Amino acid sequence: MAAEQRCYVIFSALFAPSMGGVENYTQCLARELRRDGSRVIVVTSMLGDEPAREVNADGVEVVRLPATVLLKGRLPISRRNADYRRLWGYLSSVRADYVLVNTRFYRHSLEGLRYARDKGITPILIEHGSAHLTLGNAVFDRALALYEHAITGLVKRGRPLFYGVSEKSNRWLEHFGIRAEGVLKNAIDAPEFRALASARDFLTENGIGGDAFVVGYAGRLTPEKGIASLMEAADLLQEEEGIHFLVAGSGSCESLVSDAKRGNVTFLGRLDKADLSALLSQLDMFCLPSRSEGFATVLLESGAWGIPFAATDVGGVDELAGSEDGKLLLASASPDEIADAIKYARDNREEMRCIGRRLREHVENECTWLSTASSVRSACSNTMAPSSS
Missing domain, CATH: 3.40.50.2000 (Glycogen Phosphorylase B;)
Incomplete structure (x- = not known):
């Protein structure tokens, strides 16, 4: 009998066609996880006129939640309108096995943790930073630091397993009183x-x-x-x-x-x-x-x-x-x-x-995606996944 297909749901506030390190990490990891026949869904933000749902060239499903975009596209805030509720209803119908959440400091990350809670899954949160966010202005940077600490407090309530993309990221998590489980490092083909x-x-x-x-x-x-x-x-x-x-x-x-x-x-x-x-x-x-x-x-x-x-x-x-x-x-x-x-x-x-x-x-x-995906699968084996939704 064929092995049961596993399903990974990855929450990432930013994703292609947006360009950046987190976007690239999500895209490449999703593609590598897909290669063994797993189902992979990336849940991200609607930044322009992209389709709300599509399957990309790698066979990865992409769901884009409606969002208001701040800080020139770097800080999307989900809008819980009728389209949002329709897409969330679809996601709720998915038989998910594992939930991955990229970064601490987006409201979108909190939605990923809420999704994992509703599914009865222990989520994995992957940290991509090693210092506070900055806008190059002392007053705004102080406000950003306060924001980071506040939202990280909410993230911790979701009880995810924390990992960093580097040892430096893991040490940065300690600044927020968080002990990382290990490293799920960035990679390249x-x-x-x-x-x-x-x-x-x-x-x-x-x-x-x-x-x-x-x-x-x-x-x-x-x-x-x-x-x-x-x-x-x-x-x-x-x-x-x-x-x-x-x-x-x-x-x-x-x-x-x-x-x-x-x-x-x-x-x-x-x-x-x-x-x-x-x-x-x-x-x-x-x-x-x-x-x-x-x-x-x-x-x-x-x-x-x-x-x-x-x-x-x-x-x-x-x-x-x-x-x-x-x-x-x-x-x-x-x-x-x-x-x-x-x-x-x-x-x-x-x-x-x-x-x-x-x-x-x-x-x-x-620094290969094959190695990182293997580490992700091992990390996921430490989480509790439901037998059905």
Whole structure:
């Protein structure tokens, strides 16, 4: 007799076509869980004119709850209207075995915990951060911290099993009085990511010579990502020979890059996945001076191409950088420290190539979705699933 199909319901406030680390984690994990024949449903927010229900190309069902979108799309709040009640009725009819919830700080996460409670399932909550949210304003940041503590208190009432995407995320959970059960780490299909690369030649397009030392950044251009410090480091390096920055992304700090007249910085705007893969393949170094990460996807993507990185010691950075490579871990996101790391890398290119080779091997062998999905299945085996709904 064929094995009974298991059903995973994953609550993630943001999902494709929105782009970001949590979205990518959810999409790739759902696809990998689906590969053994399991049913996978992602419950997310309606951000635009996407269908309320669909099955995507990976065979994953997507349910989008009506939402009011705040903070330029980063904070969706569900609207419990007639469409919401209809979709919730559908979800209530599903025979779910496991419930996964991504991140603590969305109201959507509370809905995932409510769904698990109604189903009699112990949910798994996956933490993706390692510091408080920030908007780059002291008053607003204090309000955000208070909000995080308040909503985390509500999350704890749902009695989920907590996991982080990195050891740093697990230590951050301790800030809220939470003990993590383990790590369900971020991952990448490295060969697939490399195969995605478009044919674009960013160096030729932007008149960058072959002898240049090219430093890249890609991601959201927001205060917590340290883009202001990176641009100040670029200012400090304007007189340094051969260093050029390629910056891709969009966000509230975009004008810091796009409006400035720097001869050593080229702003590329937001890139799709194929162009991002091509860009990373053409860099000498990647830089991520972020103040908060769980386990940055873009560092895995950089590693898939064997591109060394300089990054603040947040999220899973120290889990990617071996002890021999620690000199590129930034103790802070100060412009001076970033500039010094970039100059060191430029002046020690052969060492950088060795670091890149070790990084690529580690990402290829240790950071796979097959491994993470296996860890998720093991974590789910520790939860109580009903025999029927």
